[in-house]
Amino acid sequence: MPVEPKLTRFKQNVLSKYQIYNSIFMTLPFDAISKTGVLLPLFHETCKKGFASGDDPTTIVDTFFKKYQARRNRESQINLLFRFIQYIERQVVLFDAIEDAAFPIVNNMEGIGTLRNLKESTVSQNKLDELKDYLEHFKVRIVLTAHPTQFYPGSVLGIITDLTEAIKTNNLNDINNLFGQLGKTPFFKHKKPTPYDEAVSLIWYLENVFYKSFGEIYNYIQQNIFIDTEVHNDIINIGFWPGGDRDGNPFVKPKTTIKVAKRLKQAILKCYYNDLKALRRKLTFRNVEERIINLETIMYNYSIDLGYKEAISVEEFKKELIEIRDIIINNHQSLYLSEINNLINRIHLFGYNFATLDIRQDSRIHHNVFTTVIDNLIKIGHPSFPKNYHDVPEEEQINILSKVDSSNLIDIDVFEDEMVSNTLKTIKAIKEIQGTNGELGANRYIISNNQTALNMMQLFAMLKIVAFDDELTVDVVPLFETITDLENAPAVMEQLYTNPVYMAHLKSRGNKQTIMLGFSDGTKDGGYLMANWGIYTAKEKLTEISRKYDISAIFFDGRGGPPARGGGKTHQFYASLGPTIEDKEVQLTIQGQTISSNFGTHDSSQYNLEQLISSGIANRMAKQQSAMSDEDRFVMNDLAETSYEAYKNFKGHPMFIPYLERMSTLKYYAKTNIGSRPSKRGTSDKLVFSDLRAIPFVGSWSQLKQNVPGFYGVGTALKAYEDKGEFYKVEHLYNNSKFFKTLLENSMMSLTKSFFDLTKYMSKDEEFGAFWNIIYNEYITTKSLLLKLTGYKELMENEPSGKASIEVRESIVLPLLTIQQYALKKIQELEKEAVKDTEMIEIYEKIVTRSLFGNINASRNSA
Structure with missing residues (x-):
């Protein structure tokens, strides 16, 4: 049976369903204001016709009230506008849920860019060995950030998830109940979330979406491309910023970082426990059952109490499962072998850390903190820092910093300034997290607004004298953002590559240097074309300079949701890079709505991750083509x-x-x-x-x-x-x-x-x-x-x-847009009056704020 075109599938499975369910939704009374659901379509039509006739938002709103609601007083009119906002917010939720439910039908889950398609095309070209080799070295890392573009509270996200499932099965009873719940659930957050709240919200995606989708992708690669032989590379992994991103966020404290790391560990242990509980029902064999029950008990207790005395290391956990697998292969006809392999694969992917917690701070803050620390060390006569340190040229400062004596760690308790104290305690926290969650728990420190090699070496030295006196198991990652910083980036990196001590550090880190490039601030600074071209040419030059010193540059892209912030069809970008840009890894930030819209369901998460994996491979295969001509x-x-x-x-x-x-x-x-x-x-x-x-x-x-x-x-x-x-x-x-x-x-x-x-x-x-x-x-x-x-x-x-x-x-x-503009215009008019009506200004300001939610959510990736 032929597959319908994508647009036809969209119209049948999204548009038609939305029209049907929306007509039901509009009849439900959610509040004391009657007829909201009846009046909204009339208002919608008034807006449409009004803009087509060249009317402005104020005229459109006034026309609507004159024509359909002439008897309402001003207070009643404003109440109705607020109700319209509430309804429209919920219409957006309905459309999101319908689109999510239809995702696997509208998007071909086995089409171009998926792993199945990739495998079949490489087999037909007799390139399977080349693909295997590529997958042993290539990685995709998505880094979840707490950047605030997500206007749905957690309770609403839960409703979207449940509504999506109900729509998939056309369960009208559940849909009706969820509509009712949706109508009664507030969208507005009365207080800001804490950084820990943000972390908990995103850990939900780790537990409920990524644990499953990452596992299934990796299982497919192992079973169908490597034909059940071991894959040494993890291929896909996750980074995590909530709790570690201190750039411009004074509310992220060292205690927050430790608390988030603990929560991540508990979350992954809980996932392992749930898998073991399911396995226990199947592996009821001699010499196997007791061992599985023992592991299940350990993981249950360990997930509740991270200080559990009978806890085992991740290596011991994996070793025990491999031994159980051998018994099943040798004595029990390989029953449920794939289920055990799936769990072993997940341990390989997630360890005890689940995600790698990145630390980030602005170079200007670091410089101030570092100056305070150095002044103190010079005062007490630290052997690494001469009295005239601040007066010597930058190059000499870099030389001094690369040779700091880290045999005696500094006493961080002598620093009373909160920013200095918190920065130094955050470095201590990295060391602590590595001890509990493994090195992958936290092993990257990003310097945003990085302008010089000195910015990086200040951090390099600080890491060593605060916590890492033995071996520095942290990557120092510069973030180049402005057009000028992008142009200077290759010279900054060459300065570091010619420093013997820094190069020795890179050698111990596998001869890799992660370099972050910021699309969002690049666009704000230089406009759309220049930001993208500036990053492209910076990557080319950074690739060239890194290869010159036998270093693999790993590019980490700070992307937002919309094209203006490096988003759009992201995988197409990675497939278009050509031979002059290093492509061993694809790393990018995923934030706000991009998490829920592109990775929020199992289907969308799996599809978009596969697209990213394939895009990197497509770029490698395209290396046979020539680079951009002069x-x-x-x-x-x-x-x-x-x-x-x-x-x-x-x-x-x-x-x-x-x-x-x-x-x-x-x-x-x-x-x-x-x-x-x-x-x-x-x-x-x-x-x-x-x-x-x-x-x-x-x-x-x-x-x-x-x-x-x-x-x-x-x-x-x-x-x-x-x-x-x-x-x-x-x-x-x-x-x-x-x-x-x-x-x-x-x-x-x-x-x-x-x-x-x-x-x-x-x-x-x-x-x-x-x-x-x-x-x-x-x-x-x-x-x-x-x-x-x-x-x-x-x-x-x-x-x-x-x-x-x-x-x-x-x-x-x-x-909603019409109401927002109407309110903005009213505020402007009221502000110009000799005697300001502060009460009315406040009401209209509330309308503007409330209308932000639905607009952003509807665009999904507009911020």
């Missing part, structure tokens, strides 16, 4: 430079900061209580661009439906080639470079999620009208030239099901 490279660089200039001019516009501050939702992000860390880095009351975090920055443009960071400068760069009659050069680049093609296709997603009719009223604004028109003109230019370049009649023409999903989501939140 001509194409020149055009790509020229486009990036032109777009960078356009973005810099835009960013430097006198209205840029005031527009974000007064016309967008930027200042409301801090009020949503979705993340533990502050929404900006500095403490100044005045908005400073460098203090802005990428998430509220990108998210605010998204709320305006003007996804500037995902396209600004692209149109200007393309137009420069069209104006000089050389557009064919860009077409040549587009046809030759998968990287450029992927870049533009992801930018199309940002354009597709834009809707300028929403804010068209701003074009007539006395103060901001000209600035709004600058953005709109760039949008029009980018859209028309991307269509010309690709030959498409409409955006995302090559991804009809993805486009259809975006269209449904955008349609659901259209009334």
Whole structure:
């Protein structure tokens, strides 16, 4: 039977179901306000027709009340708007659940990019041995971060999970009950989560999704590609930031880090216990049953009490299971062999750590902490630091730091400053975690905003004199973020590679250097094209310089959900890198909604992980193709430079900061209580661009439906080639470079999620009208030239099901966006009055804050 096209499968299994279930949902009374479900479709239609006629949000809301609810007073009108917000939030949940339920039907789970497809294609090309060799060296690491782009409380995520299961089986009774539960469950968080709360939320995914999907992927590779022989490489692993990421988050304390590490260990022990409990029912054989019961008892007690005296090491646990497996093979006809192998594989993947807890801090904080520590050590006459340390050149400082005497660990209790004390105690915590959870429990320290080799060597020395006096079992990882830092990165790394002591450390770490590159801040700093090209060229140069010194560069990408933050179709990026970029490992951050939308269910998690594994392999196979030609490279660089200039001019516009501050939702992000860390880095009351975090920055443009960071400068760069009659050069680049093609296709997603009719009223604004028109003109230019370049009649023409999903989501939140803009306009009007009505301003501000939730959730990856 032929498989229907993807768009048809989407319409049948997502769109049709949504229309049916939504009609049921809209009839349910959730509150004291009657007729909300009846009035919302009328309001939706008013919005649609109003924007088509060129009306502004205020006119649309006023028209609706005049036409359908003329008798309502102002208080009653505002109550209805709040009810609309509540309903729309829940419509988004319904659509999420339906899309999750249909995931394995809409996406071909055995199609291109899946492991089954990969195996079959390599067998047909007689390249199975090459694939095996590749899988023994290649790794994918997804790193879960607590970056606040997830607006669903845990209780709502639970409902989505249950609703997804009920929809899969069309269980109307359960669906009805869950609709009722959904209507009564609050979405708003009254207080910020603690970093530990964030960790617990993400550990849920480890226990309920990744434990299973990682295990099944690894089992498939072992059984079907390695034909049941041992795989030495773990291939896939997990990193974890909640509890360890201290960058800009004063609430992450050393105690938090220890507490999260303990919770991770307890979680994996609980998973092993559950597997042993299931095995116990099957392995009821002589010389086997008692041993399984013993292991089950140990894991149960150990998961409850990490100080359990009868506990065994991970090596002993694995050894015991291997011995049990041998007995079953030799004496019991290999009964339930695959189940035992599955558990052994999971122990191989997760150990006693479950995930590797990364520590991260800003280089500027580190520099201050380090200066305090050095001053103290100079004062007490530490042999490693001469009295004139601060006066010698940077190169000499690096030389001194590489040779610190770590035979006597420093006393960290003498430091009273909280930041100094916490930083030093965090280093101690890494050592402690390695003792309890194994080295993989915590073995990376990331320096964000890394600018120099000295930044890294300060950390290198501090690790040694605080806790690691014997062997340094921690990787020092620089994070290069701004365009300037990306350009300087190769010189910084060469300075370290020519340091004999640092090189000896790298040799002890397997001749590997992990280097992190930040897409989010890169885009905020340099615009879409330049950030991506800057990272691409930095990777090329870092690969070249690392290979020169026989070091394998491991690139770790700090990506967000949307294209503006390095997201979009991520696996296509990795498949497009070519031969000049090291590709032994794929490492990337997964955060907020990207966790729940791309990895939130067993099906989506398995599918997207397989796509990432395959993309790395596809890039390796593509090495037979040539790298980007000099001509194409020149055009790509020229486009990036032109777009960078356009973005810099835009960013430097006198209205840029005031527009974000007064016309967008930027200042409301801090009020949503979705993340533990502050929404900006500095403490100044005045908005400073460098203090802005990428998430509220990108998210605010998204709320305006003007996804500037995902396209600004692209149109200007393309137009420069069209104006000089050389557009064919860009077409040549587009046809030759998968990287450029992927870049533009992801930018199309940002354009597709834009809707300028929403804010068209701003074009007539006395103060901001000209600035709004600058953005709109760039949008029009980018859209028309991307269509010309690709030959498409409409955006995302090559991804009809993805486009259809975006269209449904955008349609659901259209009334929500209208209400948000209406409230923002009311606030602006009230602020201008001589006597301010603070009570009404507060009410409208509450409407804006509440409307953020549904908009972000509907876009899934818009921040």
